[in-house]
Amino acid sequence: xxxxxxxxxxxxxxxxxxxxxxxxxxxxxxxxxxxxxxxxxxxxxxxxxxxxxxxxxxxxxxxxxxxxxxxxxxxxxxxxxxxxxxxxxxxxxxxxxxxxxxxxxxxxxxxxxxxxxxxxxxxxxxxxxxxxxxxxxxxxxxxxxxxxxxxxxxxxxxxxxxxxxxxxxxxxxxxxxxxxxxxxxxxxxxxxxxxxxxxxxxxxxxxxxxxxxxxxxxxxxxxxxxxxxxxxxxxxxxxxxxxxxxxxxxxxxxxxxxxxxxxxxxxxxxxxxxxxxxxxxxxxxxxxxxxxxxxxxxxxxxxxxxxxxxxxxxxx
Ligand code: FAD
Numbered sequence: 001x002x003x004x005x006x007x008x009x010x011x012x013x014x015x016x017x018x019x020x021x022x023x024x025x026x027x028x029x030x031x032x033x034x035x036x037x038x039x040x041x042x043x044x045x046x047x048x049x050x051x052x053x054x055x056x057x058x059x060x061x062x063x064x065x066x067x068x069x070x071x072x073x074x075x076x077x078x079x080x081x082x083x084x085x086x087x088x089x090x091x092x093x094x095x096x097x098x099x100x101x102x103x104x105x106x107x108x109x110x111x112x113x114x115x116x117x118x119x120x121x122x123x124x125x126x127x128x129x130x131x132x133x134x135x136x137x138x139x140x141x142x143x144x145x146x147x148x149x150x151x152x153x154x155x156x157x158x159x160x161x162x163x164x165x166x167x168x169x170x171x172x173x174x175x176x177x178x179x180x181x182x183x184x185x186x187x188x189x190x191x192x193x194x195x196x197x198x199x200x201x202x203x204x205x206x207x208x209x210x211x212x213x214x215x216x217x218x219x220x221x222x223x224x225x226x227x228x229x230x231x232x233x234x235x236x237x238x239x240x241x242x243x244x245x246x247x248x249x250x251x252x253x254x255x256x257x258x259x260x261x262x263x264x265x266x267x268x269x270x271x272x273x274x275x276x277x278x279x280x281x282x283x284x285x286x287x288x289x290x291x292x293x294x295x296x297x298x299x300x301x302x303x304x305x306x307x308x309x310x311x312x313x314x315x316x
Contacts, residue, residue, distance in 0.1 A: 010038025013144030015303030032116035042097035052211035061296035086188035173265035276306035
């Protein structure tokens with residue numbers, strides 16, 4: 001097996017690709033996003049005449065596994081990540097934005113952005129992947145997209161793998177991005193397990209950020225489900241009200257307000273141990289946080305595990 005197409009250039013797909021390329025494989029990635037990030041994306045905004053960015057997906061990550069710690073140490077020496085003490089001793093963030101490690105990995109690989117894969121199908125001993133009028137032929141496929149999207153994409157061509165993905169349910173998350181003209185009298189991070197706002201953080205307290213008083217607010221899974229299909233601007237206002245009533249500070253209207261709905265934010269799994277699935281006979285596999293643990297580290301380890309499974313098969 002030499003030519004691999006990877007669908008999804010988030011942390012899992014890129015971790016898998018990096019290992020395979022190191023081993024001499026020809027790897028091409030396809031991602032529907034306009035640029036690097038996946039669920040580690042950063043949203044650009046013009047606030048009071050200045051361009052600034054909000055980390056509206058993953059807020060920070062931890063590194064416990066020795067392999068991932070080694071990778072994080074390399075990123076740190078390249079200035080791609082830094083510690084964010086406000087979130088805890090073990091909290092790391094991308095610098096200057098959360099997607100920095102994704103960008104760094106992608107820059108060393110062949111990634112097609114804005115390339116949504118719509119179908120995959122068998123073609124002799126190999127595969128064809130199809131999307132938006134283009135077709136790509138390869139020997140093997142890695143599907144590194146969230147569980148629900150993997151289940152749909154693989155249903156016809158790889159029903160066994162689709163079944164693994166179908167067992168996972170992801171929690172949605174409404175994210176609000178707000179800039180205020182004056183500092184709010186609040187600590188940099190707020191967490192709650194039983195309120196409408198599960199997480200709120202002063203984005204501008206992270207290392208290397210521009211912008212004065214940028215906040216990211218994440219609704220709890222329950223509040224998100226309640227508001228799932230409400231109009232976007234209404235959601236932003238309601239969550240801002242939740243934020244002020246929860247914190248008890250006087251409400252102030254932001255100078256910038258935006259929102260994003262993550263339909264598949266966090267898979268409800270906690271498996272531990274490197275996890276992925278590789279169908280060696282068909283030459284197709286799946287990786288992603290939903291096969292390991294619902295975190296950046298889980299995605300990285302799952303992607304690496306799939307690369308090892310592919311390489312292990314090749315050396316048999
Ligand atoms: P993704 O990052 O989702 O990558 C999948 C990629 O596939 C995406 O780039 C997508 O564009 C692409 N794609 C999907 N379908 C297609 C298609 N048909 N064709 C082409 N491309 C496709 N983790 C932490 O460790 N700490 C946190 O504090 C934290 N907070 C979070 C808060 C929120 C709101 C969210 C959304 C996530 C959070 N996470 C957090 C989870 C973390 O972001 C994920 O676990 C991790 O980024 C998942 O990586 P992945 O590669 O598995 O998936």
